[in-house]
Amino acid sequence: MINTTYVLKCAINGKAVAIPVPASKRMSDILRDDLLLTGTKVSCEIGRCGACMVLLDGKPVNSCLLMAYQAAGREVTTIEGISAGEDLHPVQQAMLEEGGLQCGYCTAGMVVTLTALWEINPAPTRAEAEQALCGNICRCTGYEGIFRAVERCGLSIKREG
Amino acid sequence: MLLNRETYAKKWIIRPDGEEKVTGKLRYLTDLTAPGMLYGKVLRSRYPHAWILSIDTTKARQLPGVRAVVTAKDVPGMNLFGIAFPHQPVLCHDRVRYIGDALAAVAADTEELAEYALSLIEVVYEPLPVVDDPETALDEGVMKLHPEGNLLHRTSLQQGEMSFAGCAHIVEETYHTPRQMHTYMETEGGLFIPEADGRLTVYSPTQHGYKDRMQLARILAMAEEQIRVISSPIGGSFGGKDELNVQPFGALLALQTGSPIKMHNSRKESVIAGIKRHPMRIRMKTGVDEAGHMVAHQVRILADTGAYATLGCEVLNFATEHAIGPYTIPNIDVEGTSVYTNNGVSGEFRGFGGNQVIFAVESQIERLAEKLGMDAWELRKLNLRAPGDPGPMGQKIVQTEGASQVWSKMMESALWAKRAKLQPGSGQSPPSESQDPWTRRGIGAAMVMHGAGLGLGIPDHSGGRLELTPEGKIQASFGFEEFGQGLYAALTLMLQDVFGCATDDIVIVIGDTDRVPSSGSSTASRATTMMWRALQRLRPPFVHTLLQLASEWAGIAAAELATGAGGIHRIGDEAGTPVVTYAQLAEAAEAAAKPILAHTEFDYPTTPEGLVGAHYLYSYAAVAVEVEVNMLTGRVKVIQTDHVIAAGPVINPMGFLGQIEGGSGMALGFTLTEDAVMKESAYLRHNLDTYLVPTFKDSPHIIRVEAIEELPVGDTFGPRGVGEIGSVGLAPAITAAVRQATGIWVSRLPLSPEDIVQSIDWLERVEAID
Numbered sequence: 001m002i003n004t005t006y007v008l009k010c011a012i013n014g015k016a017v018a019i020p021v022p023a024s025k026r027m028s029d030i031l032r033d034d035l036l037l038t039g040t041k042v043s044c045e046i047g048r049c050g051a052c053m054v055l056l057d058g059k060p061v062n063s064c065l066l067m068a069y070q071a072a073g074r075e076v077t078t079i080e081g082i083s084a085g086e087d088l089h090p091v092q093q094a095m096l097e098e099g100g101l102q103c104g105y106c107t108a109g110m111v112v113t114l115t116a117l118w119e120i121n122p123a124p125t126r127a128e129a130e131q132a133l134c135g136n137i138c139r140c141t142g143y144e145g146i147f148r149a150v151e152r153c154g155l156s157i158k159r160e161g
Numbered sequence: 162m163l164l165n166r167e168t169y170a171k172k173w174i175i176r177p178d179g180e181e182k183v184t185g186k187l188r189y190l191t192d193l194t195a196p197g198m199l200y201g202k203v204l205r206s207r208y209p210h211a212w213i214l215s216i217d218t219t220k221a222r223q224l225p226g227v228r229a230v231v232t233a234k235d236v237p238g239m240n241l242f243g244i245a246f247p248h249q250p251v252l253c254h255d256r257v258r259y260i261g262d263a264l265a266a267v268a269a270d271t272e273e274l275a276e277y278a279l280s281l282i283e284v285v286y287e288p289l290p291v292v293d294d295p296e297t298a299l300d301e302g303v304m305k306l307h308p309e310g311n312l313l314h315r316t317s318l319q320q321g322e323m324s325f326a327g328c329a330h331i332v333e334e335t336y337h338t339p340r341q342m343h344t345y346m347e348t349e350g351g352l353f354i355p356e357a358d359g360r361l362t363v364y365s366p367t368q369h370g371y372k373d374r375m376q377l378a379r380i381l382a383m384a385e386e387q388i389r390v391i392s393s394p395i396g397g398s399f400g401g402k403d404e405l406n407v408q409p410f411g412a413l414l415a416l417q418t419g420s421p422i423k424m425h426n427s428r429k430e431s432v433i434a435g436i437k438r439h440p441m442r443i444r445m446k447t448g449v450d451e452a453g454h455m456v457a458h459q460v461r462i463l464a465d466t467g468a469y470a471t472l473g474c475e476v477l478n479f480a481t482e483h484a485i486g487p488y489t490i491p492n493i494d495v496e497g498t499s500v501y502t503n504n505g506v507s508g509e510f511r512g513f514g515g516n517q518v519i520f521a522v523e524s525q526i527e528r529l530a531e532k533l534g535m536d537a538w539e540l541r542k543l544n545l546r547a548p549g550d551p552g553p554m555g556q557k558i559v560q561t562e563g564a565s566q567v568w569s570k571m572m573e574s575a576l577w578a579k580r581a582k583l584q585p586g587s588g589q590s591p592p593s594e595s596q597d598p599w600t601r602r603g604i605g606a607a608m609v610m611h612g613a614g615l616g617l618g619i620p621d622h623s624g625g626r627l628e629l630t631p632e633g634k635i636q637a638s639f640g641f642e643e644f645g646q647g648l649y650a651a652l653t654l655m656l657q658d659v660f661g662c663a664t665d666d667i668v669i670v671i672g673d674t675d676r677v678p679s680s681g682s683s684t685a686s687r688a689t690t691m692m693w694r695a696l697q698r699l700r701p702p703f704v705h706t707l708l709q710l711a712s713e714w715a716g717i718a719a720a721e722l723a724t725g726a727g728g729i730h731r732i733g734d735e736a737g738t739p740v741v742t743y744a745q746l747a748e749a750a751e752a753a754a755k756p757i758l759a760h761t762e763f764d765y766p767t768t769p770e771g772l773v774g775a776h777y778l779y780s781y782a783a784v785a786v787e788v789e790v791n792m793l794t795g796r797v798k799v800i801q802t803d804h805v806i807a808a809g810p811v812i813n814p815m816g817f818l819g820q821i822e823g824g825s826g827m828a829l830g831f832t833l834t835e836d837a838v839m840k841e842s843a844y845l846r847h848n849l850d851t852y853l854v855p856t857f858k859d860s861p862h863i864i865r866v867e868a869i870e871e872l873p874v875g876d877t878f879g880p881r882g883v884g885e886i887g888s889v890g891l892a893p894a895i896t897a898a899v900r901q902a903t904g905i906w907v908s909r910l911p912l913s914p915e916d917i918v919q920s921i922d923w924l925e926r927v928e929a930i931d
Contacts, residue, residue: 079184088184102647142829143826145822148166
């Protein structure tokens, strides 16, 4: 029998890993099922809701659309890798303080996207923030709490009426 | 008071379950795993309506890695479930009535195997004619979906005499509302564990653990005590997880295999099998006299309840009760009909039938105001229920000034000032920030009166428990569930308020039938009210016991002592060191073998008179919106939203604000984009690529929430819940704003950009482009 097992070698949350998985296995499933990193959530499975958002070499991607082979040799950061040790990331702190979450099921993905925005564009306009975040759906907050969090964690969102 | 972080600084607390959520550490029930677990999958119907001639599971059973295949004959107890009355088959054996109907369930070593096994189950169907239109479902000759026929429920509410003879103006219109999907981010699922001692543990999201336990006991033919249901935390529900979903299958498979079963619905399966908001067709005929007094109001509600009952009767009752809004009308004739079809099952959804009828009645007010040449807000005032007026069903209700308070308060808002500059129905844009000549702005408003609790005639039991743990913590136990609404935070704030204690002194236990008393369902905006009432009852006996013991310990009269941070303090020295700590008291209680606890049971307050479904407590809301309509595309964007809510004292400001903002966001989808379209009883939209819920870009840039907290002196009912009210009034406010912006009346939701474009006068449109 031909051994078709593929070994994915990549870095996850700063740690080098080698995981025997089918090359086409979704990263979201690898994270949740193989690595038990259940902070990454699966909600729509087709890259529309952002609940499974992770950073791939620092850029937010839907891990449900990321196949194992596509992550080879690259660096994946999940929500579990966002906070530095015991300290919360400023984005996480702001989400807490402004009521940017309710049921919390979208929150991990939301935080991942937000931290990427925080790194890339520390002073976005409202339109830029909307652009960055519109791949993350939240069904609970109506988004206002999340926008307040965006403003609070150091981003000077220009209100455009 | 305007609700925000600054104005409510004292009570603005970080939710106790927040940190685990922002760090991804929180394990939802669908995240759980167990050693040796199998994966469960359900075979759903191929047809919306068919006889089942045979189900052959031989091939599926033979597949290596498949551990169990269950069909109807494997259901040991009652093969039916349903929150109000058991009506829906767990596993169908003779007939399927909608495409979500389950025929078999499989447990296998992997999810892929389980799915493959489903494809090996051979079902022979004989397709039947599909009943997909609620309008014709009751016609002669239409096939009966249930032995009792296709009528689920009829309601009727009459007062005065129905005659439009004396009316100066009459508006008659039919309103259509969509089949809205809950779209909770966490789809249904959970982990089902057969325990060594013969018990079954169910880790599955639900809004009512005890009700699930009761239903599962019936299905499994087990004693209720043999089942433990753990029901929190939940990744969103909005009413959608109050009914059983995957629990019967997970439980059956766990018992059959003796292994833990994990289930987690795909989004597509969640769409197909899950309940939705009832689509309704509402015909209203409303007449006013010359002065604008409402004289007669005739309403016909037709609700598509889909294949099974679930809470179809109760939703229709609620819609019937709320069909006159917060107004007094002498002559009322409301009739509601809820019919079975082969469409997806409709059930409980935030607002509970109020959203549909409030859209209709508030739209009627707008149309009447225009006929009268009157401002619609003034017309509302003219007909608004006054303190002392009976409830909508003529029943005694708890009186507040809510209706007039929200009416007046709305007029003080900046958005209102902008609206006031406009002529009603002129189609003229307000002074606008928008520069594009093809966009128009309009402002509209609506009012809501919303009943809380389940209403008369439905058991609405609650209860709670307080105890001092051996570690010296004040432990509050309730049978409620946390699905995002913020119960932990609300209860923390209430306990701090009641005991003056610190956060560290509190332990909260919810959502575990082995550990909590029955508190009734976490639904109908009732949990906060019920917890508050429970604490009112629990506090005196609990504190009395604490202080007695403290008095004995410290040799100080109980009258000089009070509960506080860390323990019992001398009155006046709350900031100092406790005379005796809670831990010391716990030790003393244990030594004396006298545990310190208090338990209470009671019912949600109901009206002493009135018809089934009538409510006793109501909350009120006014909502105004500013919209921008793109006249070229017909797209409507909500720019700003103002909510005024009168629901009594604000317990948890962050939660209150979140519920109104979130409810408003959900109503935005209801109004503009969301419709789980069905064709010949098959869903056409299976995921979030075609079923469009609002995103960041669709969210209004400003949402103001104003809370009116005052209740009449002596009101003993305290805070009313706000889980639903923020979602009810937005639709008619938006369509009123669209009318002002464009001159177009909208009577069908979600409003169609195509309809708007087609309704625009071509010449006017050319002018707009110039």
